[in-house]
Amino acid sequence: MSDPILTVEGLKAYYRVGQFGKNLDIRAVDDVTMQIERGEIYGIAGESSSGKTSLIKVLAAAIRPPLQVIDGSVRYDFGGRIIDPTKASKAELAEIRWKHLSYIMQGSMSVLNPVRRIEQTFRDFAQRPLGLSGAAFRARVEEHLDHLKLPTSVLRSYPHELSGGMRQRVTIGLATVCRPEFMIADEPTTALDVVVQKEVLSLLRTVQQEMGASIIFVTHDMSVHANMTDRIGIVYAGRLVEEGPTRTLFTQPKHPYTAHLVASLPMIGDTRPRPALEGRPPSLADPPKGCRFHPRCPMATEICSREVPPLESVGDRHRSACWHADEVRPLVEPAFDKAAGGVRA
Amino acid sequence: MKGFTAWGLAFGVATLTTAATAQDEATAPPITEFPRNETLIIQNPEPPATNPPNFNLWVAGNGAALSNGNQQLVADTLWFIDPDAGLDGAIYNQLADEGWQYNDDFTEMTASLREGIYWSDGEEFTAEDVVYTVETQMATPGMTWSAAFNENVESVEAVDDYTVRFTLKEPNSRFHALFSVRWNGAWIMPEHIFSEVDDVTAFQFNPPVGLGPYTLHSFDPNGSWYAWQKREDWDRTAMAQWGEPGPEYIIYRSIPNIDNRLIEMSNGNLDLIHDLTPEGTFSIIEDRDSVRGWFEGFPYAHPDPTLPMIIFNTQNAPFDDRRVRWALALMLDARAMSMASYRGAATLSAISVPPTGTHPDDYHMPMQDWLIDYELDLGNGETIQPYDPNIGMQIADMVRPQFGDEVPTDEAAIQRAFGYGWWRQDIDAATTLLEQAGFTKDGNTWMTPEGEPFEFTINTFSEGVINRLGTIIAQQWSQQGIEVTPLADPQIFGTTLPLGDFDVATAWSVETWGGDPDLSFFLDSWHSDFVVEPGERQPSRNWQRWENEELDRIIEEIRVTEFTDPRNLELGQEFVRLMVEEMPVIPVMSYNVFSVYDTAYWEGWPTAEENPYANIVNNWANSKYIFTQLTPTGAE
Amino acid sequence: MRGYFLFAAKRFLQLAVVVFAGTSAAFLVAHFSPISPVETIIGRVSGQSSFSPTAVESLRATLTELFGYDQPLWQQYLNFWGRFIQGDLGPSLIAFPTPAMELVMRALPWTVGLLTVAIVISWILGNLLGGLAGYFQDNRILKSIGVVAIGIQPIPYYIIAFLLVILFGYVWPVMPISGGFAMSVRPAWSVDFVLSVLWHSLLPAFSLVVAGIGTWFFGMRALVSNIVTEDYVTYADLAGVDRRTVVGGYVMRNALVPQLTALAMALGGIFSGTIITEQVFNYPGLGSLLIRAVNGGDSGLVLAVSCVAVIAVASAIFIIDLLHPLLDPRVRVG
């Protein structure tokens, strides 16, 4: 843990909704602490509305009402330039955006302005951070696309003229053209079919390795995590419940929720019935006391409903927030082989 | 900023488009100022001309404006008969230098023309122009006076340059009426212009060449204003005998919106308004000190020699029944009609002659006693005396709380202003008459002799005082158990009345000279010879389609009585008595026009009290005499 | 390009059908008018003097033949189209025998000019303000503009126009309240004339703008407040794209597409407003002509104005439709 590019400490970000005199807090991010290393792909996993989107909104400095940062700090270190997106001025943020910090968004269908040619979008996004004039800029973009093995003809296209996969690759090109040190990828492949998904992921991985950038990679798809990430943080009901190297988490989960997530991965040839997780994720407006997972947890005991378990080290770079971390066992036979690189479907 | 640039750009482009398309009328110099102290501005009651560059007023219905100054300032003819007192009597010799001359049996009329009169292009006016005017229209159907000339004229000849002789087909003591202007008349055509034209009906006559003291200066290609300039040789026109016209420029503007007329006059942009609502008149006279109407005080308006009335289509049952017509008349409350239509500013008339000009002296006053004593036979042995001579007084009392000193108190003045009297509302007598006619009452509903509910529609104007009159009449009849619906009918004179496509209407079929007791102007057309079958087009003006032997006798006698013969007045009074007896129309009041003028820039206007020398209702061609009397006040 | 031609061809077909249906409907409705044009003309021609019955009869026969009223309805309808295609809609009755079309064409530029100015201004201004109000939802000035617009929107147009006349013609008489240009200038390609036309169109145009701007303001505000939640806007914001670019190139630009469609759909309605404008401001144009035609019982002219209105509105919509692909690249292919 020598040189983290991002350090998050005790971050609390709530949706504060005031209507008809009542104040309602939706605790989307509740006391999250984490660090991300340079050159690392850090996965964030969790069900929908677990708060993972809110977390990355804060990290991407896209905090808009009613989302508010209540407590804690976020600290980027871009080669000695320290910035906290929750406190920085607009001008400061504008300085780092795209140059140091870029973003790949969910939903390739709708992230590109439908009435602008791709080239224009590149200009809007990247010309200022790159500080290049027209021709030089154009050359740089074409070179970059070439590098990504994308045809430069896409520059003259409108988004609707491109296929979904091409659009997402263009988005990756867009996010990487400035060679940022940090990227946030929010469900970048969710809407794509499997074959395209694989191509896009490998493209992303290639670019990342070349640039040595860090990525926060958010998806609910554990198989993608298995393929992409170095480390994973599991988010449940607004809290980070377990964090560790990808392989460790898949083979030796130390949180019952993680164990369930891993077990939910379908595997070829495996016809055993899967132990289903009962119940629904809790309301973030009124989360359960104690461990937020306890109403659904098969291992819950009395303490779980009373006290919040701390996120404590349970191994090498491996932390878990469970009163019974020692007792957690994988629910299925670990069958993780990252080297094989295959996506199980 | 982007928005503003685009705004400006769009504005510019659109304007240029407009300008470019309007450009085809481009002729005159780009800018003319009309100095206020040399310019008289008049409202023309016509809507903006449909066919603005057309000045050919010998072709009817061609969309040319008429009262835009063309017929007041440019056109001229032999005689004028004024609806009011006139500058020196009501009859003017205009292009003729003396009165009309008939032979003994009224088969020839000779007119002696004024010498030294010139057209505005410098050509001299001669008998040839008159002959051309008559012969051209006789030879070209569809011109305004084609039919009239064809019916009357056997031949016309220029005896010499200044004498014209007409040979008539039949004896007619009123042939001169065609060349005597009341509102308009048969205008003389410039022979030297029209004889050069292939198709006189399609000829636009732009610019017009006239005999009046003004010529066309410029006009709006959209037809909403016409500016006229005084001729340098104004003294070579027939108007010169009354002196030099005051204004260098006269502008006629069409302002359809009444509120805009008021605003323009308040802002000093209008000297004479042709017509307003009663309310508008009260308001502007109160607001602007220099503005007044024909009467200084209440009722302000000028009574035109036109008689708004209830017209029955006497070819339709049950309006062919004199008892029904009288019953309907007795159901009406004259006070309510006056208040509802004119806010009390009506001049009522129970008889078929408008209470205007010289008529009150000739008819209303002398016949007052006869009317008071008149007995109506109800048919069941009872008689009533329906005439109420005090109604004018009662209305004066009704409006006094609002207008105070503006309302006259002297009885004679009240009779002049509010009328000499009208029929007393008498529901009992009306009931008796209707029952005599076979009607029955079922609850509060009158049933016809056929057992149907008695209901009908009353066609009325689509706006203004006559509309209000129709509405209140319908309401009064409805209150008595006859379901009457008022119908606002813009085509009332165009098709409804001529085609007889109505049961009852509020309009008029009586129009007189105003300044002369002679009634032939309208009465001749009431002869039964002209009455057509139902559904066919009735020629003007017997819209009631009423036939009566006694009426025919009166008309025939007038035809062979000289215009100035006192016998005419006796015949007129006989006609009045016949109309009261038969009630084919219910006369209501004179057509009071709320003309107002502003004395801020011009003075010398006619007034009802001291100097009623001309009609201020300015679409009348007769209003031209006013311009010779005006002098600038010096205000700018 | 082929896609565009196909698109344009389809639109043109639609234009043709609209014109056909609209004018046919107008013809049929006008045909059932109880006011006979023949009798109207006879009334006008004979109104000023007495006409002998025989003269009336011969005039009636001539006119009946001229209008083809002795023929069956379908024949009249075919004749109508025959003449219509040549731009002839028969004589007007209130300016007999001037062709109705000539009167219409004289009035048309004024209406088109006034409407174009008013529509362009209110559309641009309304969309600009509405767009800003939708984007900067907490801006006080824009919020109060919204409140004012809500208050003005429901006032009947006639009242707005009339209040302007009272205000600027009476209370504070600084503006001309009637006519298309001043009496002191003549129609020509001169600065004076153009300025005079502008000056006289200001108040009528302003009344149309005041009345029309609310629709665009509210429409745009609603659209923008939805578009700002679109991914591409969020994404551009995240990328630190320049604010003005986001507002202009991302938010407004995308909202313009439906607003342009809305403009096309609103044209027919806007045309109605101008009739009252011309009445109140005594402004030349189709509206005044239509009113005069109705009051004059001129069925020929009413029909001509209706047909030209149908054509003008449909053509304007057609032109806007042709612009559509320029604003929205997605339409180009389809």
Add this chain to the structure above:
Amino acid sequence: MLTTFRDLFRYNIEFRIGIVLVAIVTVFAGLSWFSPYPPEMIYVVVPDQPPSAEYWFGTNSRGQDLFWNLTFAFRNTLGFGLLVALLSRIISITVGMTAGYLGGWTDRALMFVNDIFVALPIFPILILFYFVLRNDLDMVTLAIIMACLGWPFDARLIRSVALGLRHREFTRQAIFAGMNPARIMFQEHLPFVMPIVFSTAMANMIWSIGFEVTLGVLGFTNLNIPTIGTTLYWANNHSALVVGTWWWIIIPVVLIVIAFLGLFLLAVSMNEHIDPRSRLRRMGTGV
């Protein structure tokens, strides 16, 4: 639908204001049944009286008590608006849902017709009808004509909603269950379409009443029937604003603005309910 109204009433201030405003004019119109004067009678009271304790809204130059006269005017005008809205709803629902549900050729044909109607300039056509019918153009006839011209906008909106419903799961189930299209449309889909029907109905009322006022002001309706349009016509005919009987114009205008504002707010709040995105946003800005 009812719960929609309840929710709206509870949580949406615009909806509440709208309801109150519309209620005010409705009650006002309802008072016409208690009027001491028949509406068409003129010269029943002293004319030109300003508002006072005796005449709340003053009297007009035709000698009518403006308060009672306006109750009739509002009854007729609102009734007219409702009738147009009702009739045009029938057409727009039928066309919109048929096009949306059946899709394909039917959809294209219907939308083609729809676009023709959109492109027609309504006002000259209405004037043409007046020109032909004159006094026979009573409120019901006018309402029918307006309804025939006033449906296409809304049919398009309804179609777009119906188009979305076609792909929903329950539609497929209904088809498998053998329901016929008409039943699916009117039993299964109609409830989803109702909010937009309601919202467009409000907008349609504003539209049709606006036309009524315009026609009336020009005198192109039956002038014997008191409506807002004819009220303004008569006021104009008596130069009301210029001669100082301002209440004859101002009061009906204020009332019609209240009515329009009410309808407008109802339509807007209903729209918001339909489009949850703007609702979320509203929650956000409510902080």
